[in-house]
Amino acid sequence: MSIRNTEQGYGWVAIGLHWLVALSVFGLFGLGLFMVDLNYYSSWYQTAPMIHKSVGILLFMVMLFRLLWRGLNPHPVSPENHQQWEKTGAKVGHFLLYLILFCLMISGYLISTADGRAISVFEWFEIPATVTGINQQEELAGDVHEILAWTLIALVAGHGLAALKHHFIDKDSTLVRMLKPTK
Amino acid sequence: MKTQLKAALLLASTMGLALPASAADYTIDTRGAHASINFKVNHLGYSFVVGRFDTFSGDFSYDQTAPEATKVNVKIDATSVNSNHAERDKHIRSDDFLAVDQFPEASFSSTKYQANGDDGGKLYGQLTLRGVTKEIVIDVTKVGEGKDPWGGYRAGFVGSTELVMKDFGIPTNLGPSSTTVAMDLVIEGIKK
Numbered sequence: 001m002s003i004r005n006t007e008q009g010y011g012w013v014a015i016g017l018h019w020l021v022a023l024s025v026f027g028l029f030g031l032g033l034f035m036v037d038l039n040y041y042s043s044w045y046q047t048a049p050m051i052h053k054s055v056g057i058l059l060f061m062v063m064l065f066r067l068l069w070r071g072l073n074p075h076p077v078s079p080e081n082h083q084q085w086e087k088t089g090a091k092v093g094h095f096l097l098y099l100i101l102f103c104l105m106i107s108g109y110l111i112s113t114a115d116g117r118a119i120s121v122f123e124w125f126e127i128p129a130t131v132t133g134i135n136q137q138e139e140l141a142g143d144v145h146e147i148l149a150w151t152l153i154a155l156v157a158g159h160g161l162a163a164l165k166h167h168f169i170d171k172d173s174t175l176v177r178m179l180k181p182t183k
Numbered sequence: 184m185k186t187q188l189k190a191a192l193l194l195a196s197t198m199g200l201a202l203p204a205s206a207a208d209y210t211i212d213t214r215g216a217h218a219s220i221n222f223k224v225n226h227l228g229y230s231f232v233v234g235r236f237d238t239f240s241g242d243f244s245y246d247q248t249a250p251e252a253t254k255v256n257v258k259i260d261a262t263s264v265n266s267n268h269a270e271r272d273k274h275i276r277s278d279d280f281l282a283v284d285q286f287p288e289a290s291f292s293s294t295k296y297q298a299n300g301d302d303g304g305k306l307y308g309q310l311t312l313r314g315v316t317k318e319i320v321i322d323v324t325k326v327g328e329g330k331d332p333w334g335g336y337r338a339g340f341v342g343s344t345e346l347v348m349k350d351f352g353i354p355t356n357l358g359p360s361s362t363t364v365a366m367d368l369v370i371e372g373i374k375k
Binding site: 039040041049111112113114115117136137138139142 | 262267268269272273276355356357358
């Protein structure tokens with residue numbers, strides 16, 4: 001069992017975190033699109049936003065742990081066949097994925113807490129409001145949240161296509177090493 | 184001489200009374216927030232959501248001796264809707280309700296006033312909301328008028344009216360008990 005990363009590849013924790021975050025991001029995006037168009041009398045009207053906010057908060061915590069784990073582990077080196085522009089592109093892309101995901105989660109938090117209300121996470125615990133009362137805060141945060149959500153999905157699509165390109169065209173280990181630790 | 188002066192004074196005062204009363208102009212006291220535009224919508228048939236528009240401005244002219252000449256103009260910042268719940272306010276501003284991106288301002292301009300002789304009356308006017316202009320009637324009750332403690336002169340009214348959301352193009356169906364909005368207006372003016 002390779003829990004930790006090595007110079008050659010990712011460990012189970014990094015791989016698990018990657019796919020957990022990926023699944024959450026797709027789920028939150030779909031749920032977000034779904035919930036904003038719900039009819040007032042839909043049985044989902046209260047639950048969909050509750051799940052969206054709760055999962056969003058939990059994802060934020062997971063991402064903090066992911067950053068910590070990333071800092072405490074060796075970073076696998078790129079497969080030898082990667083060109084310099086691919087390496088640079090990947091670095092910039094990964095940085096943007098992290099940055100946008102964090103900004104996205106923070107902007108969502110700022111919508112729901114704009115009036116000082118806390119966010120309840122599955123009625124399990126609450127995250128209190130901090131920044132409140134910016135003029136039209138929920139509107140500003142809402143616009144940012146929507147734009148960043150689409151930007152993130154576009155980036156994710158590029159990220160996924162790049163992985164497929166490495167797998168099927170370059171036939172290298174880029175995708176496979178995010179599926180299981182390299183022996 | 185003395186009688187002449189008396190006669191002149193008497194003449195002057197009767198002339199003064201005979202002159203048509205000139206309505207005084209008032210600025211609605213939004214600065215001191217002694218005026219508010221409140222709304223109330225039934226929730227599911229069980230309760231009410233109460234909110235208000237925080238930002239508006241306006242003026243009116245009014246003379247208690249000639250109430251029919253009353254005129255009122257108010258501009259309302261539709262984006263300032265406040266129901267004490269940010270997520271709901273965001274929803275009210277969206278296209279589902281007020282579409283404030285497209286229609287950031289609502290306005291009311293009176294067309295006539297029908298006094299009922301009992302310090303109240305009906306104020307008719309054009310309300311523009313969500314880009315739709317419709318005649319509405321506001322039931323008005325005068326609260327009072329007179330000097331304030333700081334050297335000014337004030338007059339105040341309360342008003343109420345009911346708007347059908349559909350009439351103003353609001354597309355969202357909130358249920359059978361919630362098709363209308365009760366508007367509750369509190370207007371205090373300071374004489375200009």
